[in-house]
Amino acid sequence: MIPKRPSGIIIIFALGLLLFTACNNKAKIYADNDPIIKNIDTTVKPGDDFFKYANGTWLKKNPIPGAYSSWGIGNVVIEELRNRMKKINEDALKANAAKGSNTQKIGDFYYSGMDTVNIEKQGLAPLKEELTKIDHITDVKSLVDEFAHLENIGVDGPIGAYAGQDSKNSTKIVLQLDQSGIGLPNRDYYFNADAHSVAIRNDYQQKHLPAIFKLAGLQTAAAAAAAQKVYELEKFLADSSRKLEDLRDPYHNYNKMPLAGLNKLAPDIDWKSTFEKMDYKGVDTVIVGQPEYYRALNKALKTYSINDWKNYLRKNLISEFGPYLSKPFDQEIFRFYGMVISGSKEQLPRWKRVLDTENGLMGEVLGQIFVKEYFPEQTKERYVKLVETMRATFKEHIEKLDWMSPQTKEKAYYKLSKVMPKVGYPDNWKDFSALEINRGPYALNVMRANNWWHKYHAAKLGKPVDRTEWGMTPQTYNAYYNPSNNEIVLPAGIFTIPGVKDENVDDAVIYGYAAASTIGHEMTHGFDDEGRQFDAKGNLKTWWLPQDSVKFTQRATMLINQFNGYSIYGLHVNGKATQGENIADLGGIVIGLDAFKKTEQYKEGKPINGLTPLQRYFLGYALGWLGQERQESLSSQILTNEHAPGFMRVNGPFTDVPEFYEAFHIKKRDKMWLAPDKRVKIW
Numbered sequence: 001m002i003p004k005r006p007s008g009i010i011i012i013f014a015l016g017l018l019l020f021t022a023c024n025n026k027a028k029i030y031a032d033n034d035p036i037i038k039n040i041d042t043t044v045k046p047g048d049d050f051f052k053y054a055n056g057t058w059l060k061k062n063p064i065p066g067a068y069s070s071w072g073i074g075n076v077v078i079e080e081l082r083n084r085m086k087k088i089n090e091d092a093l094k095a096n097a098a099k100g101s102n103t104q105k106i107g108d109f110y111y112s113g114m115d116t117v118n119i120e121k122q123g124l125a126p127l128k129e130e131l132t133k134i135d136h137i138t139d140v141k142s143l144v145d146e147f148a149h150l151e152n153i154g155v156d157g158p159i160g161a162y163a164g165q166d167s168k169n170s171t172k173i174v175l176q177l178d179q180s181g182i183g184l185p186n187r188d189y190y191f192n193a194d195a196h197s198v199a200i201r202n203d204y205q206q207k208h209l210p211a212i213f214k215l216a217g218l219q220t221a222a223a224a225a226a227a228q229k230v231y232e233l234e235k236f237l238a239d240s241s242r243k244l245e246d247l248r249d250p251y252h253n254y255n256k257m258p259l260a261g262l263n264k265l266a267p268d269i270d271w272k273s274t275f276e277k278m279d280y281k282g283v284d285t286v287i288v289g290q291p292e293y294y295r296a297l298n299k300a301l302k303t304y305s306i307n308d309w310k311n312y313l314r315k316n317l318i319s320e321f322g323p324y325l326s327k328p329f330d331q332e333i334f335r336f337y338g339m340v341i342s343g344s345k346e347q348l349p350r351w352k353r354v355l356d357t358e359n360g361l362m363g364e365v366l367g368q369i370f371v372k373e374y375f376p377e378q379t380k381e382r383y384v385k386l387v388e389t390m391r392a393t394f395k396e397h398i399e400k401l402d403w404m405s406p407q408t409k410e411k412a413y414y415k416l417s418k419v420m421p422k423v424g425y426p427d428n429w430k431d432f433s434a435l436e437i438n439r440g441p442y443a444l445n446v447m448r449a450n451n452w453w454h455k456y457h458a459a460k461l462g463k464p465v466d467r468t469e470w471g472m473t474p475q476t477y478n479a480y481y482n483p484s485n486n487e488i489v490l491p492a493g494i495f496t497i498p499g500v501k502d503e504n505v506d507d508a509v510i511y512g513y514a515a516a517s518t519i520g521h522e523m524t525h526g527f528d529d530e531g532r533q534f535d536a537k538g539n540l541k542t543w544w545l546p547q548d549s550v551k552f553t554q555r556a557t558m559l560i561n562q563f564n565g566y567s568i569y570g571l572h573v574n575g576k577a578t579q580g581e582n583i584a585d586l587g588g589i590v591i592g593l594d595a596f597k598k599t600e601q602y603k604e605g606k607p608i609n610g611l612t613p614l615q616r617y618f619l620g621y622a623l624g625w626l627g628q629e630r631q632e633s634l635s636s637q638i639l640t641n642e643h644a645p646g647f648m649r650v651n652g653p654f655t656d657v658p659e660f661y662e663a664f665h666i667k668k669r670d671k672m673w674l675a676p677d678k679r680v681k682i683w
């Protein structure tokens, strides 16, 4: 249930298309299609709460629908993408395509997911074979073998192994072990004293886990007892897991050791045999992220009975595949993870859930069809150009820095020049020909697809790194920076702007909305607290002079303190854990702003709909974060996510930017006023 997330990935709301010049005859087009003016709430003073001023009218008119935990511009775009996907699936269903073809796989996957008659009839039966394997566990050896087998079919357990780039030698793929194995979204849920965390862990222990065990066939008392033991076991693992902010230091989370070292760390596991069972071949070295976790796991193997561990695995298996089984399973998992944790009031319609699952498992199959229809070559060229404009402006910013030495600057220019942009869609598509998809059972299609992914990643071990690979699909509404490849990846999906044609949007809005909040943001990740520790080739290697690192950290600490001061529903933002994202936001805003100052629209200074170019730039940025979130979801986000809530990502960094005060005539008496000596400037 908890995806393993590569570092630096961010959900970014909104991108639009660009115009590099704005000329006079376009002003009217902009006015008629103005994507920002209708969202403004003029009853709010921009200097009191800019986010509310910029987006307030839209927020009032667009309450969160019941099936969602949040609703905003990103959701509107995702809905649009889903409708396109639905048509592709329905066409595939009718196509009578050749067995083994991508079209057959899409059509049959959709069929099996929508076939509720058979899904209801089968109940737990699709998992019977897997449950029997768990029943047959007799000792630690067969238990650990089963950990390995379950990993192969996509069930997360206590061994968090994956094949990934060596941070200190980005040309090599090595086996890595991270902390893993808990059912709540983050280790803090097992210990925090705030009302949100307490309510969630109480429900998990007293309702959710017992319900899962009853569904697995236990009587009430036995189910409650099993739940209690499994909770204790997870709490034990959580107690030895690092906090979100402690996972940010790449050196601290890099402990390379030979297999013998791992055997010493956790001697009750036969690691050689376990890795072979996981399809990781010829492993002689591993990078252990959190050694203390593996020491604790070894202890847990002896502290908890085989029977407790078997229940733990039954629960993990049902949690992974429950959403693809009959209603009682699906609904209990939705009740806890959807309603209790995220605050959703009702489930999404089935067809949307099936498409989301399919997209997660076979996204590139859909993506090939998607880009043919929806992403022309000229759009790709336009975005490649904007990336270069931002790169050039970022370089000018580095040149002007008064805190960085000339030596470090030279290296920063070099790293920046080597940032590789991937725009729209991959040049090479993944080959799904070995994946078998048929018309049912649904859960088994998902299981085979999970296994395909496991084998795909495991096969990378010992092979050269494929730098053309994409970690997201083209139709994804998101983007990322990958420090090991020093690359920014901007999928086609993020270019979709709902309701407005991109050629009708003025530069001011586009530079705020796209150049700042996405391109500049991702580029800055290469130079945030984590990214700056990697060199131009993607290796974890110091290239900063020590005094420059000190000065960078002083500035980053000011931003940490600024965000530590923000809170909602009694929960404080974790300034340390969110610093990378906040540095990237602030960097994107100031670099995007100077890129915008080079445009004709800025130089002419003509207002559109009564708003100056500078005002429109900031409103364009705020448009990217248009949206609202339920209390449960916001609370979860603060505890588990490296991103602060959207409204803080607008109001927070804006208070650091002098042009923001200028654009909206913000004075000392206004709530957002920050004394000039408190304003953070990094890039």
Ligand SMILES: [Zn+2]
Pocket (backbone or CB within 6 Å): 008, 009, 010, 521, 522, 525, 580, 581, 584
């Ligand atoms: Zn980010």
